[in-house]
Amino acid sequence: xxxxxxxxxxPVFKIISHIILLGxxxxxxxxxxxxxxxxxxxxxxxxxxxYSLNPEKIDFTAYKFIFADPGQLLTSYGVTIFVCIVGTIFxxxxxxxxxxxxxxxxxxxxxxxxLYVFLTMLVSGGLVPWxxxxxxxxxxxxxxxxxxxxxxxxxxxxxxxxxxxxxIAPAIIESGKLDGASEYRVFFSIVVPITLPGIVTVSLFxxxxxxxxxxxxxxxxxxxxxxxxxxxxxxxxxxxxxxxxSVAASMGLLQGVAMPDQSARMxxxxxxxxxxxxxxxxxxxxFVKGITVGSVKG
Amino acid sequence: xxxxxFIKTFMRYRQLFILSLPGVLLxxxxxxxxxxxxxxxxxxxxxxxGFWDSPWVGFDNFKYLFSQDAWRITRNTVLYNVAFIVxxxxxxxxxxxxxxxxxxxxxxxxxxxxxxxxFLSFTVVSYIFLAMFDMEHGxxxxxxxxxxxxxxxxxxxxxYWPPLLVLTYVWKxxxxxxxxxxxxxxxxxxxxxxxxRVDGASRWQLIKSISLPLLKPLIILxxxxxxGKIFVGNFDMFYQIPRDSxxxxxxxxxxxxxxxxxLKSLGDIGMASAAGVYQSIVGLVLVLIVNGLxxxxxxxxxxx
Numbered sequence: 001x002x003x004x005x006x007x008x009x010x011p012v013f014k015i016i017s018h019i020i021l022l023g024x025x026x027x028x029x030x031x032x033x034x035x036x037x038x039x040x041x042x043x044x045x046x047x048x049x050x051y052s053l054n055p056e057k058i059d060f061t062a063y064k065f066i067f068a069d070p071g072q073l074l075t076s077y078g079v080t081i082f083v084c085i086v087g088t089i090f091x092x093x094x095x096x097x098x099x100x101x102x103x104x105x106x107x108x109x110x111x112x113x114x115l116y117v118f119l120t121m122l123v124s125g126g127l128v129p130w131x132x133x134x135x136x137x138x139x140x141x142x143x144x145x146x147x148x149x150x151x152x153x154x155x156x157x158x159x160x161x162x163x164x165x166x167x168i169a170p171a172i173i174e175s176g177k178l179d180g181a182s183e184y185r186v187f188f189s190i191v192v193p194i195t196l197p198g199i200v201t202v203s204l205f206x207x208x209x210x211x212x213x214x215x216x217x218x219x220x221x222x223x224x225x226x227x228x229x230x231x232x233x234x235x236x237x238x239x240x241x242x243x244x245x246s247v248a249a250s251m252g253l254l255q256g257v258a259m260p261d262q263s264a265r266m267x268x269x270x271x272x273x274x275x276x277x278x279x280x281x282x283x284x285x286x287f288v289k290g291i292t293v294g295s296v297k298g
Numbered sequence: 299x300x301x302x303x304f305i306k307t308f309m310r311y312r313q314l315f316i317l318s319l320p321g322v323l324l325x326x327x328x329x330x331x332x333x334x335x336x337x338x339x340x341x342x343x344x345x346x347x348g349f350w351d352s353p354w355v356g357f358d359n360f361k362y363l364f365s366q367d368a369w370r371i372t373r374n375t376v377l378y379n380v381a382f383i384v385x386x387x388x389x390x391x392x393x394x395x396x397x398x399x400x401x402x403x404x405x406x407x408x409x410x411x412x413x414x415x416x417f418l419s420f421t422v423v424s425y426i427f428l429a430m431f432d433m434e435h436g437x438x439x440x441x442x443x444x445x446x447x448x449x450x451x452x453x454x455x456x457x458y459w460p461p462l463l464v465l466t467y468v469w470k471x472x473x474x475x476x477x478x479x480x481x482x483x484x485x486x487x488x489x490x491x492x493x494x495r496v497d498g499a500s501r502w503q504l505i506k507s508i509s510l511p512l513l514k515p516l517i518i519l520x521x522x523x524x525x526g527k528i529f530v531g532n533f534d535m536f537y538q539i540p541r542d543s544x545x546x547x548x549x550x551x552x553x554x555x556x557x558x559x560x561l562k563s564l565g566d567i568g569m570a571s572a573a574g575v576y577q578s579i580v581g582l583v584l585v586l587i588v589n590g591l592x593x594x595x596x597x598x599x600x601x602x
Binding site for chain 1: 307311314315317318320321322324325328329330331332334335338345392393396397400408409414415418419420421422424426428430432434435436437439440469472473474477478481501534538541542557558561562567570571573577578582585586
């Protein structure tokens with residue numbers, strides 16, 4: 001590694017680098033800890049000392065309120081998990097098939113297919129006709145499918161996938177076809193196994209996209225049955241009453257205790273965002289790979 | 299006969315065509331069908347009449363748009379994107395150069411931590427932002443008061459927002475671009491550094507005469523790709539961080555939030571579609587220019 005070569009004898013630069021990067025790392029982490037810390041603060045301590053990284057004492061009232069009646073939170077978890085699983089599976093299959101066909105140099109329409117995909121990145125009719133098509137022509141508003149279908153094929157992901165495909169030697173595909181296998185068999189039993197690292201990488205990007213999406217909900221969802229986690233968070237943020245309504249039934253369960261608005265809001269955020277925050281850093285190396293393939297070959 | 303040879307080729311490769319079909323159809327429905335919308339701003343669109351029967355109105359919607367808010371949303375969109383590109387470039391290249399001098403384990407640690415905000419949705423970021431900048435309880439105001447300063451009413455005054463939004467965006471994306479530039483640095487041949495060190499080059503000379511020049515093509519490529527999207531505002535961010543507050547529109551309203559609001563809150567389809575088409579067309583021109591430039595610098599990476 002280059003580090004070992006140019007490291008010798010320049011400790012000052014290295015120390016300054018560590019100070020700067022550690023500082024930025026703190027800026028990355030501390031705000032996250034602050035949100036958790038506020039969710040564990042009592043309402044009085046927030047009134048007294050504001051949102052603090054170091055609350056006077058740990059207080060679980062906010063979580064008790066939410067868990068007393070987690071109805072909407074559970075529904076939203078269900079919506080998000082369903083969308084993530086179904087969306088990611090369909091999207092990666094369709095994306096991989098499309099990218100594979102584009103990468104087959106002997107396919108006479110490979111160029112045309114690529115152009116067809118690229119063009120969608122260049123020209124668009126804008127938000128309004130897209131909205132009209134989905135809501136008025138396809139009548140998909142207030143269905144679970146509207147949270148999945150519009151994002152099934154993202155040209156950017158097709159491009160990244162095609163980047164991974166370019167490593168496949170044409171000879172491998174040829175040999176499969178000589179054995180009399182159909183294109184489908186070649187694809188599923190030869191191409192998919194050798195591009196598996198790429199498939200995992202792009203799947204993670206797709207999963208992240210579905211997990212974090214609130215835009216489709218904002219555009220097309222009214223019915224609280226289909227409110228995803230991110231959209232639930234946005235509704236609570238934009239309308240303080242929504243939080244109270246979402247956990248309204250719990251008022252009866254915890255009598256004599258006032259609803260802790262401030263900490264409950266942050267507690268919902270922790271419960272909604274928490275799980276993925278533990279999963280994604282473990283998949284870091286796949287994301288790094290995807291970013292480099294995407295930026296260099298895309 | 300041409301047509302029969304077309305059918306022959308097609309039949310020979312029909313299985314590949316079928317593999318591409320689901321993707322092709324989905325793109326047709328969600329990307330190509332909405333293209334008719336380029337004509338939408340030239341109509342006085344009435345939902346009950348539908349697209350074809352609504353009357354034509356020429357350029358009225360555009361005239362109205364440009365007499366109203368076009369300048370504000372264009373300025374905001376472009377200036378924010380320019381600030382994002384410049385600040386991110388400086389921060390990410392600097393971080394990448396620093397990481398390049400470190401041991402593998404330190405690199406891994408910093409990479410993981412800097413990358414963390416990238417995984418958060420802007421919805422979650424808006425909660426984090428609120429925890430920091432809430433006017434009554436936010437951490438930043440608490441700290442200001444410690445130092446005997448007055449609390450700042452962040453959400454009441456548009457003038458605070460440009461630096462705050464640039465900061466938020468850089469915070470979220472610094473890790474992403476650092477990884478790109480760091481990978482670029484890893485690709486530089488060891489021997490250049492070794493040779494320069496033998497000649498007694500200092501660290502700054504190594505960075506100035508080897509690292510940065512060899513990173514230049516990647517930097518140009520990344521910047522040009524961002525310039526191509528300079529007319530696109532990040533809707534998630536500009537809608538959620540300022541919490542769609544009308545007090546802040548002067549400095550937080552971008553084309554994308556404006557189109558959304560015209561459509562969903564005001565129901566003004568003419569205005570919304572005019573702004574959308576204006577964005578698409580200028581955006582297309584920019585992408586074509588940028589691609590031309592990329593081809594000039596680095597023909598392998600041009601998209602078409």
